[in-house]
Amino acid sequence: MFSKILIANRGEIACRVAATARKLGIGTVAVYSEADAQAKHVSACDESVLLGPAAAKESYLRGDKIIAAALAHGAQAIHPGYGFLSENAQFAQDCADAGLIFIGPPAASIRAMGSKSAAKALMETAAVPLVPGYHGERQDSDFLRGEADRIGYPVLLKASAGGGGKGMRIVERSADFDAALASCKREAISSFGEDKVLVEKYLTRPRHIEIQVFADSLGNCVYLFERDCSVQRRHQKVLEEAPAPGLSEQRRAEMGQAAVAAARAVGYVGAGTVEFIADYSTSANGGAFYFMEMNTRLQVEHPVTEMITGLDLVEWQLRVAAGEALPLRQDQLHIHGHALEARIYAENPDKGFLPSIGRLQHLRTPPAVEFALGLQDGTPAAVRIDSGVREGDAISPFYDPMIAKLIVWGVDREAALRNMAQALAQYQVVGLATNIGFLQRLIADQAFAGADLDTGLIERRRESLFPPAAAVPLDALALATAALLMSEQAQQQSSDPWSISSGWRMNASLLRGLQFEDEAQPYALTLEYASAGQHWRLHSAEQIAELSLPSMQDGWLQLALDGRRVQGNVVRSGEIFHVFCGGLHRQLSYLDPLSHAGDSEAEGGRLTAPMPGKIVAVLVQKGAVVEKGAPLLIMEAMKMEHTIAAPAGGTVEDVLYLVGDQVSEGAQLLEFKAA
Structure with missing residues (x-):
């Protein structure tokens, strides 16, 4: 076994690998960019090396610097994690040439599967079924x-060298093909350095089922069952689960054997995932299944496999890379219970899943054991959190905006769903937008809860998954009001009885107007001070409620509302009150009547950048007359393309940036005059 390894990655996967290495007594070396100098993965390792500036191409993609760091610090092997250089055949070969063990498959295997086109040709010779298409x-x-x-x-257009949903476009008709191809190629060049694409038939009700395979250098190869990754947006996975709901033992064996055949066809060694697409359009039990691609690395969603098998796949990787045999045979592998993984992202689902950038001002997670496996002395760990960030850390525009992976286990799927619902209700994030509320709606949705799965589920269930904003309940308004009162009392310095925040008056009670608002509507409240700082009457448009005795216990704000006990957490950031109550997060703006700030001006004809990025296409010229929704320009941010569209019919008065220009968040991109 190795005595020291270098982890050529960042974030939660670097922390994950470091944890297993520590368990095995293996020393670890972290690498980091200037943006990650204080990152969690740096402190998780024994030693660390600065690679360069924040941009990945100048740091985490610098294979030469990574190899030099490994040699300088006495590491015997390099674990690439996933993403970055994990599927770079040249990097794997460079490691071998430098006398370092690459903890992954041989370079030849990566090359064989690195091109989707070449991989499909190889799979055809290995009798693995393929989707009809041109490769x-x-x-x-x-x-x-x-x-x-x-x-x-x-x-479906797919970048041949792609992955992670990048460089993929669905084309519905021939007239749209050229524009989709151009966009696909631009994204492929940006993400993978080449623009070769393949064309495949797009199945209308497919399920995305992948098989975890493992092979050693002694000729042994097994499959560790399947994961259902059908719930996706923009071809990126949102929820994963294992085992796949409704998959028969016969189909499980067929897919597992096909995955092993695929791995053997390329002389595979280590952890890999063979991805299949299963056609459920003709049969509820699943029709044909087809090979999509093989990921020659550990997958983001590997924890659900660990949870149902009780195995540490990173430990298996290390043992196989060190020349050991696989720890178990196929007949020794078994499924225990059900596991779900939710990817918690800094993004805004209501705005097209636009990534969010900012600092984690407040972070509270459900009780969990980080890196705990599915079976601990025979007892499953119900909740596990894999994360590479801590409270106070920033989500930057340079890397993937994942905050954490939330993984839960249950004796069956229903129990796992209950555990996931409870865990999501306990997750609190303030400082940037997240997809937590969306995930809560998703797991409660009738289709997902009933295992009516396919890759179009989110779009198919759009009406229920993206409902109109609901009014804030009185409980949440009362908590925000109580937090405001407690804050005022804590800050009260004056002894003037006429201004003291208890609301005391000589011969009458004080009536005080309060105004909160959210994106949906304003909330006008009247607070009647019934006694000195202990009891109030809260008047809303619908009712009058008795409010009394706000207090803090174990970090939770508690109060009585019409005799009911109400508990929640309120995090105040300036005039914004983040209320966590009943498992939901409500964001309320307090309109201070003493403030002279007026209403914010509407942007009108200004079209601004939603985040820092680069202009990759300008689709209109100065003076162009366009209709509402017409695409005006395309910018790339966080490795995804974002189309800036006309907010109304009108005229483009000026285009302020050229292709290739870098723009900052909020920068005005065009001058536009509505008709």
Whole structure:
């Protein structure tokens, strides 16, 4: 076994690898960029090395610097995690040439599976079923459009060297093909350095089922069952679970054997995932299944496999890389219970899942054991959190905006869903937008709860998953009011009885107007001081409630509202009150009547950048007359393309940036005059 390894990654996966290394008594070396100098993964390792500036291409993608750091610090092997250089065949070869063990498959295996086109040709010879499509070398747009016409719409364009949902476009009709191809190629060049694409038939009710495989250098290869990753947005996974609901033992064995055949076809060693797409459009029990791709690394969603098997897959990686045999045979592997993983992202689902940038001002998580495996002395760990950030850390525009992976276990799927609902209700984040509320709606949705799964579930259930904003309940308003009162009392310095915040008056009670608002509506309240700082009457538009005895216990704000006990947590950031109550997060703005700030001005014709990024396409010229919704320009941010569209019909009065320009968040991109 190794005595020291270098972890060539960041965030939660670097912390995850470091934890297993520590358990095995292996020393660890972290690498970091200037943006990550204080990051959690740096402190999780024994030693650390600065690679360079924040941009990945100048730090985490600098294989030469990483290899030099490993040699300088006496590491015998490099664990690449996932993303960055994990599927870079040249980096794997460079490690070998430098005398370092690459904790992953041989470079030849990565090359074989690195090109989706070449991989599909290889799988065809290994008798692994393939989706109908074109995977060849010709790339001129007329030819590719002709192939799409031949296959029949809808088709899926995929970057041949792609992954993680990047460089993928669904095309519904021939007329849209050229624009989709151009966008796909731009994103492929930006993310992977090459723009070769393949064209495949797009299945209308597919499920995305992947098989975890493991092989050693002694010729042994097993599959560790499947994960259902069907719930996706923009081809990126949102929820994963294991085992796949409704999958028969016969189909599980068929897919597992096909995955092992795929791994053997490329001489695979280590952890890998063979991804299949299963056609559920003709049969509720699943029709044909087809090979999509093989990920030659550990997957983001590997914890659900660990939770149902009780195995540490990173430990298996280290043992296999050190030349040991696989710890178990196929007949020794068994499924225990059910596991779900939710990816908690800094993003705004209501704004097209736009990534959010900012600092984690407040972070409270459900009780969990980090890196705990599914079976601890026979007792499952119900909740596990894999995270690479702490309270106070920033989510920057340079890397993936994941905050954490929340993994839960249950004796069956229903129990796992209950555990997930409870854990999400306890997760609190202030400082940036998150997808927690969306995840809560998703797991409660009738289709997901009933295992009616396919990759189009989110779009299919859009009406229920993106409901109109609901009014804030009185409980949350009362908590915000109580927090305001307690804050005022704590800050009260004056002994003037006429201004003291208890509301005392000589011959009458004080009536005080309060105004909160959220994105949906304003909330006008009247607070009647019934006694000195202990009891109030809260008047809302719908009712009058008795409010009394706010207090803090174990970090929770408690009060009595019409005799009911109400408990929640209120985090104040300036005039914004974040209220966590009943498992929901409500954000309320307090409109201080003493403030002279007026209403914010509407942006009108200004079209601004939603985050820092780069202009990759300008689709209009100065003076262009456009209709509402017309695409005006495209910017790239956080490795995704974002189209800036016309807010109304009108005229483009000026285009303020050119292709290739870097823009900051909030920068005005165009001058636009509505008709």
